Amino acid sequence: xxxxxxxxxxxxxxxxxxxxxxxxxxxxxxxxxxxxxxxxxxxxxxxxxxxxxxxxxxxxxxxxxxxxxxxxxxxxxxxxxxxxxxxxxxxxxxxxxxxxxxxxxxxxxxxxxxxxxxxxxxxxxxxxxxxxxxxxxxxxxxxxxxxxxxxxxxxxxxxxxxxxxxxxxxxxxxxxxxxxxxxxxxxxxxxxxxxxxxxxxxxxxxxxxxxxxxxxxxxxxxxxxxxxxxxxxxxxxxxxxxxxxxxxxxxxxxxxxxxxxxxxxxxxxxxxxxxxxxxxxxxxxxxxxxxxxxxxxxxxxxxxxxxxxxxxxxxxxxxxxxxxxxxxxxxxxxxxxxxxxxxxxxxxxxxxxxxxxxxxxxxxxxxxxxxxxxxxxxxxxx
Amino acid sequence: xxxxxxxxxxxxxxxxxxxxxxxxxxxxxxxxxxxxxxxxxxxxxxxxxxxxxxxxxxxxxxxxxxxxxxxxxxxxxxxxxxxxxxxxxxxxxxxxxxxxxxxxxxxxxxxxxxxxxxxxxxxxxxxxxxxxxxxxxxxxxxxxxxxxxxxxxxxxxxxxxxxxxxxxxxxxxxxxxxxxxxxxxxxxxxxxxxxxxxxxxxxxxxxxxxxxxxxxxxxxxxxxxxxxxxxxxxxxxxxxxxxxxxxxxxxxxxxxxxxxxxxxxxxxxxxxxxxxxxxxxxxxxxxxxxxxxxxxxxx
Numbered sequence: 252x253x254x255x256x257x258x259x260x261x262x263x264x265x266x267x268x269x270x271x272x273x274x275x276x277x278x279x280x281x282x283x284x285x286x287x288x289x290x291x292x293x294x295x296x297x298x299x300x301x302x303x304x305x306x307x308x309x310x311x312x313x314x315x316x317x318x319x320x321x322x323x324x325x326x327x328x329x330x331x332x333x334x335x336x337x338x339x340x341x342x343x344x345x346x347x348x349x350x351x352x353x354x355x356x357x358x359x360x361x362x363x364x365x366x367x368x369x370x371x372x373x374x375x376x377x378x379x380x381x382x383x384x385x386x387x388x389x390x391x392x393x394x395x396x397x398x399x400x401x402x403x404x405x406x407x408x409x410x411x412x413x414x415x416x417x418x419x420x421x422x423x424x425x426x427x428x429x430x431x432x433x434x435x436x437x438x439x440x441x442x443x444x445x446x447x448x449x450x451x452x453x454x455x456x457x458x459x460x461x462x463x464x465x466x467x468x469x470x471x472x473x474x475x476x477x478x479x480x481x482x483x484x485x486x487x488x489x490x491x492x493x494x495x496x497x498x499x500x501x502x503x504x505x506x507x508x509x510x511x512x513x514x515x516x517x518x519x520x521x522x523x524x525x526x527x528x529x530x531x532x533x534x535x536x537x538x539x540x541x542x543x544x545x546x547x548x549x550x551x552x553x554x555x556x557x558x559x560x561x562x563x564x565x566x567x568x569x570x571x572x573x574x575x576x577x578x579x580x581x582x583x584x585x586x587x588x589x590x591x592x593x594x595x596x597x598x599x600x601x602x603x604x605x606x607x608x609x610x611x612x613x614x615x616x617x618x619x620x621x622x623x624x625x626x627x628x629x630x631x632x633x
Numbered sequence: 634x635x636x637x638x639x640x641x642x643x644x645x646x647x648x649x650x651x652x653x654x655x656x657x658x659x660x661x662x663x664x665x666x667x668x669x670x671x672x673x674x675x676x677x678x679x680x681x682x683x684x685x686x687x688x689x690x691x692x693x694x695x696x697x698x699x700x701x702x703x704x705x706x707x708x709x710x711x712x713x714x715x716x717x718x719x720x721x722x723x724x725x726x727x728x729x730x731x732x733x734x735x736x737x738x739x740x741x742x743x744x745x746x747x748x749x750x751x752x753x754x755x756x757x758x759x760x761x762x763x764x765x766x767x768x769x770x771x772x773x774x775x776x777x778x779x780x781x782x783x784x785x786x787x788x789x790x791x792x793x794x795x796x797x798x799x800x801x802x803x804x805x806x807x808x809x810x811x812x813x814x815x816x817x818x819x820x821x822x823x824x825x826x827x828x829x830x831x832x833x834x835x836x837x838x839x840x841x842x843x844x845x846x847x848x849x850x851x852x853x854x855x856x857x858x859x860x861x862x863x864x865x866x867x868x869x870x871x872x873x874x875x876x877x878x879x880x881x882x883x884x885x886x887x888x889x890x891x892x893x894x895x896x897x898x899x900x901x902x903x904x905x906x907x908x909x910x911x912x913x914x915x916x917x918x919x920x921x922x923x924x925x926x927x928x929x930x931x932x
Contacts, residue, residue, distance in 0.1 A: 284824050290669055297668065302638065308661035313669075316823035318676055318814065321830040421706040421776055434710070437718035441744070445722040492817075507817055543869050548814040577871075 269295055272331050273314070279327060282316045303332070421456045428452030461492035462630075463549050463582070465541065467560035469499040469532040475590040475618070479559040482623070494549050498537035504545060534564040538574035546581065555630065556582040559617070561591045568606040575610035584612045586629060592616035640664055644693075653682070653689040654842045662829040663690065672787050672808035674772075674823065677831030680875020682842075683811040687768035690807055697761070699806075700768045701754040703775035709782055713792055715751045724749075745796040755783075756800065759792050764804040772822075773812040780822045787825045834876060836863045842876055847883050857894040858883045861901070865908065870917065874908045882907040898922065 269291060273283050283291075294309040307328050315321045424435055435451040464483045468476045480497075483505070487493045491508035506516060550556060556578055564571060579585050589604065592614070608614065613629045616622040645660045655663070663686070666673040675683045691698035701712055721744045728740050752760065758767040769783070786792060790802035810826060812818060834842065840859045843850060850858075862879045874882075885907045891900045902919065909915045 282820050282824060286824060290665075290671065290827070293669060294665065304657070305638065305641075305661060308658045309665055311658070312662040312665050312673075312827045312829060315828045315830075316674075316820070316826075317828070318830050321676075321828065421708070421778065434715075434718065437722065438716070441718065441721055441725065445726050494817075539869075551815070 266292075266295055266300070268332075272310075272328075275327060275331055276314055279323065281314060281320050283314055287314050287316075306332075422453040423456050425452045425454045428454040430454065459490050459492065461551075461554050462486060462490055462494075463546075463554050463556050464493065464495040465538075465556070465558045465560070466495065466497045466505075467499070467532060467534070467558075468497045469563070471532065471561055471563050472559075472590070475559070475561075479588070479617070483559075494545075496541060496545060498532070498534070498541075500531065500533050500537075502537040502540045502545075531565045532560075532563055533566065534560060534562070535566045535570040535574055538571065538578065542574055542577045546578070550578070550581045552581070552583055554582050555584045555586060557586045557588060557630070559588045559590075561589055562587075562604045562607070564603070568603055572606060572610070575607050579610040579612075585610060586613040586615065586626075587611045588615050588617040588626060590616060590618040592618065647693045648689050649845065651689040651692040652845050653685055654838065654845055655686075656834075656838060659686070659829060659831065662827055666807065666809075666827055669827065670805045672810055672826045673829060674810045674812065674818075674826035675829050675831055676812045676814055678833065678873060678875060679813050680877035681831045681833060682876050683831055684768065684770055687766055687770075687809040687811075690809065691766040694764060694766065694807070696763065696807070697765045698768060699754045699758045699761075699765050700770060702770050703772050703779065705774060705776050707775045707779050710753070712753050712755050712779065712782060713786075714753055714756045714794060716745070717749045717751050721749050747797075750794070750797070755786050756792050756794075758806040758808075759786070759790060759800050759802045761806070762803060765806045767806040767808045769808065769810045771813060771815075772810045773814060773816045773818055777819065780819050784821055784825065787822070833866055833873070836860065839863070839876060839879060843879060843883055846880050847887065850883055850887060851892060854886065854892055854894065855883070858886065861894065862908065865918070868917070868921070870909070870911075870914045872910045872914060878908050878910075 273288055273291065276283050290313040291310050294313055295306065299306045299309045307325065310328065311321065311324045315324050422430070422432075424432055430453045432451045432453040436447055436449075439449055439451060440447050464486065466476065466479055466483060468480075472479075483495045487495060487506070487508035489508075493508040495505040495507075496502055497505055562568075575585070587604075587607070604614070615626045615629055617626045641657070641660050641664045644664055645655060645657070648655045648660070648663075662673055665671075675686060677683055687700075688698060690696075701707075724744050725740065754767065758765050772780070772783075787808065790805050791799050793799045833839075836859055839862070840855060843855050843859060847855075858879060862874055862882070866873050882904060885904045886894075886900070889900070889904065891897065891904075894901060902922075905915055905918065909918060
């Protein structure tokens with residue numbers, strides 16, 4: 252058996268550890284199903300095991316299914332397999348430790364997003380709860396109990412169901428319509444020897460709209476972020492072509508609707524990127540990163556972009572203008588939800604948001620239930 | 634047990650002969666695609682050479698390339714098969730008056746036979762008596778319904794035609810799917826494929842590609858072209874130029890008889906259309922160039 256001079260390994264050791272590696276990848280949310288595992292096993296038993304580089308490339312082709320996984324794979328591979336290739340006689344006493352990615356130990360729960368709920372403390376501050384009418388007009392800073400949250404979720408559910416569906420190019424057969432389906436009509440005419448007794452028509456299928464949601468999770472948005480995150484998750488569970496991103500000093504993806512993310516998934520994503528919590532908000536920088544990265548593919552001319560932010564930026568608004576211009580050009584519609592808008596008088600404009608107005612199609616507050624309902628109407632309007 | 638290195642070296646050389654310069658990771662993925670008989674999903678930005686992988690594979694294997702260009706609304710009748718209804722009707726009407734109970738069944742089986750079956754790329758690939766390369770191009774442009782259609786084909790390499798039965802591939806085709814990431818592809822489809830992500834090449838790799846594709850280009854000009862494109866890719870452009878654009882640009886320079894880009898900003902400006910595909914990008918590059926010149930001229 253040919254052996255790489257730098258890699259004095261034992262095959263059984265590596266095969267044994269392949270299972271552990273796949274487990275690690277699953278923990279890291281890779282799409283490793285049985286088929287992928289079998290492929291990986293076949294790769295490992297086909298001589299690839301003798302060559303670290305070949306094994307890495309082979310396993311990457313089998314076990315990755317997206318760009319994100321592709322990018323993260325090498326780091327995980329190097330982390331996991333280093334010990335196997337460098338110390339073959341290791342009795343795996345540290346296997347359990349190795350199964351944890353390097354950054355795992357440094358993860359800390361994000362203040363304000365932890366599951367241990369500070370809601371109980373917040374409950375003490377609730378004033379005027381009980382009457383829905385008053386609740387619906389009260390700022391979310393003051394009303395935030397479980398009952399109201401359930402009501403908000405119900406509201407979002409009903410909102411999602413009422414969303415208008417958009418027309419698409421795919422057609423479906425129909426008994427009525429303006430467009431004749433000649434192929435199907437001919438097909439049906441076969442039964443009557445070629446006589447067109449019944450015509451078949453076509454009409455376009457409608458589908459759910461797609462949303463891209465950008466959430467400001469900086470300290471200044473603490474009270475609202477929690478709620479907007481819930482709103483976002485509900486929206487994503489209804490509209491699977493949607494995706495969400497959070498930002499403070501950095502931008503990071505929360506996930507796509509097709510992944511059916513749970514509340515826990517959101518929390519994990521938030522905790523993974525907790526660095527910028529206290530560092531102010533760099534909206535312009537984050538939007539720049541978005542426009543040159545995720546945004547290129549996430550936003551199409553059919554996407555409604557929803558930005559949840561109070562607009563407080565460490566940079567001047569002028570820096571944000573070119574980014575907003577790009578977003579508006581790419582998206583079908585830009586909706587900016589600013590919870591602080593509720594604190595201004597009617598027709599009074601937030602000075603820091605004033606320069607951005609030309610690039611915003613709908614400017615909403617979303618600071619209370621009534622405003623959230625209005626936001627729903629804005630999102631449902633075509 | 635065979636050493637996987639040797640066949641990969643051979644494959645890399647074969648690809649090179651067809652003019653495709655592949656990095657080791659891509660060669661490994663293509664080798665695995667053949668060994669595991671699985672489709673290969675290649676993702677990457679536009680113009681990085683995803684489609685050419687399939688073309689080169691077809692050239693290497695001397696196999697026909699069957700291409701299915703995806704778009705929204707693509708359905709089974711355009712991807713799998715369809716019946717030639719007009720000819721079926723003619724056949725029925727010709728036989729119409731002579732029909733009796735005994736031969737009506739024969740007529741039915743006759744009109745639903747191979748003669749009236751219109752094979753589309755997927756069925757053609759499955760039924761091909763010789764090995765073929767099947768390119769399902771820009772699969773992200775198709776919709777979810779089409780993805781569901783692909784699942785049976787890509788997992789079992791078989792297609793069911795209700796009137797005729799199930800066709801299973803005589804020779805499993807080499808299937809290459811490409812995606813620009815316009816739309817997120819379903820996990821079900823991803824799971825059925827090996828995966829490879831093609832990034833923009835490094836300067837050295839791109840230089841090799843340019844030399845392989847355009848041997849008439851001088852060494853100095855090739856360096857200048859590649860360096861300029863590599864610099865452009867660092868800029869924040871709306872449409873970053875890919876390898877295809879680099880080759881187009883180099884070919885344009887050859888066509889215009891330009892041998893040197895040093896102090897020849899007019900030549901660059903006049904041929905920028907080969908590299909930049911939006912007005913904003915062109916304005917940005919020209920503005921940057923002017924600013925640089927002004928800075929250089931200022932005391």
